Amino acid sequence: MIKLSRSLIFFCSMLSLYGLTFSSFASQYVFEAGHPSLQRWLLPEEVPAPDNNKTTPERVELGKKLFFDTRLSGDGNMSCATCHNPMFGWSDGLATAKGFKSMVLGRATPTIVNTGYNSIQMWDGRKATLEDQAMGPMESHVEMNMSIPRLVEFLKTSDYAKSFKKAYPDEPIGTETLAKALAAFERTVVSRNSPFDRWVKGEKDALTPAQINGFKVFVDPDKGNCEVCHSAPNFTDNGFHNIGLPSYGAETPDMGRFEFVPIRLMKGAFKTPTVRDITTTAPYFHDGSARTLEDVVDHYITGGVVKTNVSPNMKALTLTDKEKADLVAFLEALTSPQKPFTLPAIPL
Amino acid sequence: MKALFITLLLLIVSATAIAKTVEVAQKDKEFTVAEVEINKGDVVRFVNEDPFFHNVYSLSDTKLFDLGSFPKGEYRDVTFDQAGTVEVECAIHPAMKMKVIVKE
Numbered sequence: 384m385i386k387l388s389r390s391l392i393f394f395c396s397m398l399s400l401y402g403l404t405f406s407s408f409a410s411q412y413v414f415e416a417g418h419p420s421l422q423r424w425l426l427p428e429e430v431p432a433p434d435n436n437k438t439t440p441e442r443v444e445l446g447k448k449l450f451f452d453t454r455l456s457g458d459g460n461m462s463c464a465t466c467h468n469p470m471f472g473w474s475d476g477l478a479t480a481k482g483f484k485s486m487v488l489g490r491a492t493p494t495i496v497n498t499g500y501n502s503i504q505m506w507d508g509r510k511a512t513l514e515d516q517a518m519g520p521m522e523s524h525v526e527m528n529m530s531i532p533r534l535v536e537f538l539k540t541s542d543y544a545k546s547f548k549k550a551y552p553d554e555p556i557g558t559e560t561l562a563k564a565l566a567a568f569e570r571t572v573v574s575r576n577s578p579f580d581r582w583v584k585g586e587k588d589a590l591t592p593a594q595i596n597g598f599k600v601f602v603d604p605d606k607g608n609c610e611v612c613h614s615a616p617n618f619t620d621n622g623f624h625n626i627g628l629p630s631y632g633a634e635t636p637d638m639g640r641f642e643f644v645p646i647r648l649m650k651g652a653f654k655t656p657t658v659r660d661i662t663t664t665a666p667y668f669h670d671g672s673a674r675t676l677e678d679v680v681d682h683y684i685t686g687g688v689v690k691t692n693v694s695p696n697m698k699a700l701t702l703t704d705k706e707k708a709d710l711v712a713f714l715e716a717l718t719s720p721q722k723p724f725t726l727p728a729i730p731l
Numbered sequence: 732m733k734a735l736f737i738t739l740l741l742l743i744v745s746a747t748a749i750a751k752t753v754e755v756a757q758k759d760k761e762f763t764v765a766e767v768e769i770n771k772g773d774v775v776r777f778v779n780e781d782p783f784f785h786n787v788y789s790l791s792d793t794k795l796f797d798l799g800s801f802p803k804g805e806y807r808d809v810t811f812d813q814a815g816t817v818e819v820e821c822a823i824h825p826a827m828k829m830k831v832i833v834k835e
């Protein structure tokens with residue numbers, strides 16, 4: 384009797400298994416330039432912005448000035464761009480960031496390229512939007528270490544006042560408008576014109592045959608299995624995974640997302656970063672432990688070095704040397720042409 | 732054998748009439764419903780229909796649980812034994828959220 388009911392349950396669950404439809408994954412792609420199956424990888428032209436902070440030229444202009452202004456820090460020598468530097472792919476080229484008085488911080492500076500497309504911010508996801516995030520670095524003692532009342536007073540009494548009036552005519556100068564302006568600027572730092580994007584749009588020669596093969600490896604669950612987490616269109620699932628980095632084996636490792644979501648799976652889990660413009664932001668990972676893209680791929684081949692709590696979506700990979708090389712060549716095709724960037728003149 | 736099969740089916744059917752089981756799937760990185768309303772004692776069956784792992788958890792006072800992670804085709808059952816509203820999420824993909832409303 385018990386046996387029968389067990390096999391009945393088994394039978395039913397098998398039925399529901401076969402009834403399932405296939406999700407939009409590797410099996411559905413046709414690897415031809417411009418093919419409809421690839422279009423999900425294109426980012427929308429307009430970066431989404433909240434209703435109370437629609438992107439306008441005045442807001443972007445103000446935010447750009449603030450982003451590069453070292454006077455937003457306590458010592459008057461550090462701006463957002465000190466760490467998110469356009470010359471280093473809007474990051475800093477360091478393994479982990481250097482903060483107030485060159486103090487070495489625990490995590491790498493992520494690029495701000497395409498953060499406007501993401502639904503969650505920071506390695507541990509502790510901020511939801513760019514507006515929520517923006518005041519953090521100025522308030523932090525280990526980063527810009529700024530007195531906020533002093534900062535607001537300065538903005539009100541300097542030439543900034545005019546720019547604020549133009550950008551936010553009905554709102555007072557304060558932390559809210561400051562954060563909004565910074566966010567508006569960040570939304571203009573985008574990458575969606577890479578060789579890969581052009582190939583998706585139909586330009587046949589935008590990718591080399593090796594890069595197209597690398598894309599196949601990237602999406603194939605039996606090869607690279609990368610798309611599971613680095614999913615369309617911004618190469619992130621806005622999700623959190625422990626990918627088994629060696630640093631998680633330390634005595635008191637960085638617990639990442641677990642500090643905010645105390646669920647076992649989240650121990651040592653970090654947000655999936657975009658891999659667009661990836662050639663400009665080495666070294667890689669939240670701890671800066673991978674110097675090159677080859678190092679990154681070598682890590683994934685192991686399926687995770689420290690297996691304690693490693694994500695169930697990670698698995699050891701079997702890739703030939705050619706597949707490895709092609710995968711790296713594909714990642715290199717995700718960088719948009721680097722255009723000259725004009726620095727702002729800062730109001731005094 | 733056939734008779735046994737039928738009585739068994741009937742048994743299952745009548746058992747579910749008392750404590751209902753409602754199915755909620757995880758598909759394309761979303762829960763298939765934003766909200767379900769059930770009675771105290773009913774069961775919600777969370778089914779993963781995506782070709783990768785999801786999690787299901789709630790930190791609410793009404794019902795605290797963490798179903799770990801499970802792959803495509805597998806499911807986990809949760810019995811809701813207290814009335815109230817339970818916010819359910821996937822820890823891996825925080826945009827995945829739904830509510831279970833448990834009535835007295």
Ligand SMILES: [Cu+2]
Nearest residue numbers: 785786821824
């Ligand atoms: Cu999920």
